[in-house]
Amino acid sequence: MEVEKRLTRIKENVWRIEEDGIDYSVKRYSDVRDAIKIRKIHELLQIVGFPFCASVTSKGNAHIVVQPWIMDASPVDFTKQSDRRASLTALEALHETESVVDWKSLPYLKTYSLLEKWSWRLERFRNNRQTIASYLGDDACDLIEWYSEQALECLRTVPARESPHTLLHGDVVHHNLLKTRDGNVMLIDFDLACTGHPDVEIALWLHRVLPKVDYNARQLFDEEPRLQVLGQQSIAMLQYPNEVLREWSYLTTLPEERQRILAQQLIPFTELALMRWPDLCRFSNDLLEHNHYLP
Structure with a gap:
């Protein structure tokens, strides 16, 4: 009997395929080593019973990874406390797998070097400053x-x-964190997965969330006790304007017409960030000075 299939392209290298009434995510990697990395991460997470990601099927080939499509799910909304809490719960569970998996031993997982990456990001911003300043000043x-x-x-x-x-997801943007009907968050797209201290990923998560709560870091620390035990380096990370640098550098990769469209969104985004940054830095410095959170 012929198998009935229906294929929908999601991105350049991602498809949704329906095969005999079952939906799958199909992702093609140009470098077979990346496919091996993704397949191994999911296999190990499945072995230890990690509940917050989809399994990998036996379908596909050396370059293609096939997983069940996560049904009835949508990207988290960081403006909602319930979504923030659910996403943190999933990330915390991911980080805790280091107690049963020796992630450092996997040869294809690199160690995250935040200082190196952020120094490079600032340099890239400077190299593209002429274009950025033409929009931003x-x-x-x-x-x-x-x-x-x-x-x-x-x-x-x-x-x-x-x-x-431990294992870090590596890209905690909202569309990689899917909230399901039962309120849990499923992690997808482990392409940038690496190893490092959990504090690094939580700090990067904070950078994603802060613009959605008007940069009110105290609000986040008050509502989530787990944030109150972050290490000093993670607290200092709050002071780096990561989202602003990344978005403006991305703009410079676009054709001029698309640059103008994106700039209309980034200018007010950046103006608000710069307005709130002194308070954010004061909050961070207060935590560093006292070595613990003061409610």
Whole structure:
């Protein structure tokens, strides 16, 4: 009997395929090593009973990874406390797998180097400054660079916690965190997965969430006790304008017409961030000074 299939392209290398009434996610990797990495991560998570991601099927080939499509799910909304809490729960469970999986031993998982990546991100911003300043203005660019330099200097001086060293998802943008009908969050797209301290990923999660709560870090720390035990380096990470740098650098990769469209969104986004940044830095510095959270 011929198998009935229906194929929908989601992205350049991602498809949704329906095969005999069952939906699958199909992703093709140009580098077979990336497919091996993704397949192994999911296999190990499945072995230890990790509940917050889809399994990998036996379908596909060396370059193609096939997983069940996560039904009735949508990207988390970081403006909602319930979605923030559910996404943190899934990430915390992922990080806790280091107690049963020796992630550091896997040869295809690199260790996350935040300082190196963020130094490179600032350099890229500077290299593209002429284009960015044509939309944003020199004063705003100066301020972004100054905040970035101050944050990097702070990060070089505060101590980093060495352990635990675990699996990090690597890209905690909202559309990689799918909230299901039962309220749980499923993690998808482990392409940037790496190893490191959980604090690093939680700090990156905070960067994604802060714009959705008007940069009110105190609100987040009040509602989530798990944030109150972050290490000093993670607290210092709050001061680095990561989202602003990344979005403006991305703009410079686009054709001019699309640059103008995106700039209309990024200008108010950046103006609000720069307005709130002094308070965010004061909050971070207060935590660093007291070595613990003061409600």
